[in-house]
Amino acid sequence: MRRKVPSLVDLCVRTAIDNIKYLGDVGETDHHLLDRILSHCNLDELKHIEDSTQGSDLSPVTDKMWKKFYKVRFGADSTDMVVERMRKRKTTVLWRLLYEAKLSEMEQAEKESVDRMTQRYREETARKQSRQVKLCSKVPPSSSRKRSFCGGVGASNIYNTKSSLMKKAKIEFVNSREVKNIAAMKNKMVHRNHSVSSTGKPLTSGYASSSSKLTTKPYERRF
Amino acid sequence: MKKEDTVKLISAEGFEFVIDKKAAMVSQTIRNMLTSPGSFAETEHGEVTFPEISTTILEKICQYFYWSLQYASGKETEFHIEPELTLELMMAANYLHT
Numbered sequence: 270m271r272r273k274v275p276s277l278v279d280l281c282v283r284t285a286i287d288n289i290k291y292l293g294d295v296g297e298t299d300h301h302l303l304d305r306i307l308s309h310c311n312l313d314e315l316k317h318i319e320d321s322t323q324g325s326d327l328s329p330v331t332d333k334m335w336k337k338f339y340k341v342r343f344g345a346d347s348t349d350m351v352v353e354r355m356r357k358r359k360t361t362v363l364w365r366l367l368y369e370a371k372l373s374e375m376e377q378a379e380k381e382s383v384d385r386m387t388q389r390y391r392e393e394t395a396r397k398q399s400r401q402v403k404l405c406s407k408v409p410p411s412s413s414r415k416r417s418f419c420g421g422v423g424a425s426n427i428y429n430t431k432s433s434l435m436k437k438a439k440i441e442f443v444n445s446r447e448v449k450n451i452a453a454m455k456n457k458m459v460h461r462n463h464s465v466s467s468t469g470k471p472l473t474s475g476y477a478s479s480s481s482k483l484t485t486k487p488y489e490r491r492f
Numbered sequence: 493m494k495k496e497d498t499v500k501l502i503s504a505e506g507f508e509f510v511i512d513k514k515a516a517m518v519s520q521t522i523r524n525m526l527t528s529p530g531s532f533a534e535t536e537h538g539e540v541t542f543p544e545i546s547t548t549i550l551e552k553i554c555q556y557f558y559w560s561l562q563y564a565s566g567k568e569t570e571f572h573i574e575p576e577l578t579l580e581l582m583m584a585a586n587y588l589h590t
Contacts, residue, residue, distance in 0.1 A: 274563045277590045281582035288575045
């Protein structure tokens with residue numbers, strides 16, 4: 270009993286199905302043959318083939334396939350609604366166009382939804398951050414301490430220094446004889462504004478030798 | 493091969509393939525051309541020209557004919573088809589009813 274020999278057409282159809290992802294321009298292929306092959310396509314493959322076949326219109330073959338894809342993607346209810354709408358308006362639109370329109374509509378709605386959520390998340394994060402304790406990089410100067418020391422030359426200088434080394438140096442300086450003397454002299458100046466000394470000796474020369482740093486001024490000194 | 497047992501198939505480019513009549517008869521179209529009385533003018537001298545079928549495709553078709561005879565006689569092997577020939581071969585096979 271001889272087995273039926275497969276026809277060349279059948280062999281070709283099988284090969285075409287096996288190589289469906291390589292199909293592009295199907296040109297003038299018979300529609301009934303295309304029907305057999307394209308029913309094995311997935312959406313991307315069908316789209317590619319239709320787009321590559323510029324010379325002829327494949328919609329008589331592909332329209333029912335697009336309807337199937339529509340139903341799978343968007344559900345039977347939506348499909349029925351579209352069918353009803355077309356019937357009422359007495360128009361028919363290619364299912365591929367219906368599919369693409371619905372898809373873009375859904376993508377737009379999804380994008381808006383994501384944008385809204387992202388915005389809300391950002392607002393919430395900002396709100397939380399504004400309530401957090403923040404670290405400052407600079408210490409603001411404490412002006413209140415300055416005001417509490419009314420006397421002493423350079424007292425405010427000591428307490429405004431940041432380095433303890435400088436602090437020590439400044440304390441020593443303030444306590445040194447020279448600075449104390451100047452402070453005393455300043456006080457005297459205030460009290461003896463109008464009086465003029467009768468001795469009028471320049472005493473600065475003797476004094477100058479012991480503290481050359483000081484600027485010598487011609488005023489009276491009391492020993 | 494005796495001339496009476498062969499036919500000549502001519503491609504669009506003018507290539508001539510001389511094959512057994514028995515092989516050629518695998519194609520229903522060629523069988524009709526060769527057997528029906530008062531048949532096509534082209535087949536008078538046992539020659540058939542196919543202006544729409546290219547040489548590569550016609551060659552493959554002839555290979556199929558012989559493969560088909562082999563298959564029918566019990567030797568079942570695979571008939572390989574190059575992917576790039578598929579669509580064109582399919583259309584020619586459809587035309588030749590084979």
